[in-house]
Amino acid sequence: MKIWFVALTLVLTVAKGQGSNFESYIFEGESRWNKNALDPMLCDADEEECMRYMNDIAMVTRTQWFAQPSKEHALYMRMPVSHVFIHHTVMNECFSQWECAIEMRDIQQYHQAVKQWADIGYNFVIGQDGGVYIGRGWDRVGAHTLGWNNISISFAFTGNFNEKLPTDDALNALEAALIVGVKLGKLTPDFKLHGHRDARPTESPGQKLYDLIRRHEHYEPIGPNIITFVPKSHG
Numbered sequence: 092m093k094i095w096f097v098a099l100t101l102v103l104t105v106a107k108g109q110g111s112n113f114e115s116y117i118f119e120g121e122s123r124w125n126k127n128a129l130d131p132m133l134c135d136a137d138e139e140e141c142m143r144y145m146n147d148i149a150m151v152t153r154t155q156w157f158a159q160p161s162k163e164h165a166l167y168m169r170m171p172v173s174h175v176f177i178h179h180t181v182m183n184e185c186f187s188q189w190e191c192a193i194e195m196r197d198i199q200q201y202h203q204a205v206k207q208w209a210d211i212g213y214n215f216v217i218g219q220d221g222g223v224y225i226g227r228g229w230d231r232v233g234a235h236t237l238g239w240n241n242i243s244i245s246f247a248f249t250g251n252f253n254e255k256l257p258t259d260d261a262l263n264a265l266e267a268a269l270i271v272g273v274k275l276g277k278l279t280p281d282f283k284l285h286g287h288r289d290a291r292p293t294e295s296p297g298q299k300l301y302d303l304i305r306r307h308e309h310y311e312p313i314g315p316n317i318i319t320f321v322p323k324s325h326g
């Protein structure tokens with residue numbers, strides 16, 4: 092009982108990004124992925140409670156960011172999927188739910204009106220505030236990584252991460268979301284994490300973030316790495 096309480100407190104603290112263990116990992120050259128920060132085993136004491144709390148904390152629904160509806164009938168993937176792609180948006184950063192909601196609508200507008208896609212392309216977008224903003228969500232086929240859209244989930248960090256990393260809150264949010272994804276049966280426990288540029292000729296997810304992603308325990312390259320920069324490539 093006592094261990095469970097300590098475990099839940101730790102999960103909540105880390106999911107909120109406060110007093111995060113990432114803080115001791117922020118110096119250059121050191122991995123910021125703290126394997127113990129969100130050990131899925133911590134949830135085993137009471138999985139339902141754990142899920143409820145983690146969802147409450149991290150996820151911002153489409154209703155909450157005032158999304159436009161999808162322009163087409165959604166296509167659904169077969170769950171669980173075993174690939175996750177990390178992107179950067181190369182648009183604005185955002186530091187509060189209010190700012191990030193505006194940013195979500197801008198991204199959606201760009202994807203629907205300019206790209207002519209049915210909806211915002213990403214499955215999830217992560218703001219500097221540590222919010223996980225639901226784009227197409229876990230189950231719907233996205234428009235993010237050509238050739239991989241129907242077998243993968245995408246997380247896009249708001250901003251450009253060639254020369255700096257996302258905030259600790261944002262990185263913690265990704266880690267929490269990945270664990271929740273496995274818990275929900277949306278991701279296979281041995282899912283492979285990739286950078287967008289592993290599959291496409293693009294800078295995304297940015298050099299600094301890519302360097303970090305490559306140190307994640309779930310990271311796996313895809314064939315030969317393609318790192319040619321193609322300006323304005325968001326697909």
Ligand SMILES: *[C@@H]1O[C@H](CO)[C@@H](O)[C@H](O)[C@H]1NC(C)=O
Nearest residue numbers: 167168169238239240241242
């Ligand atoms: C994904 O799309 C490709 C190309 O359209 C298709 O060949 C493949 O069967 C699809 N895979 C799944 C799992 O639906």
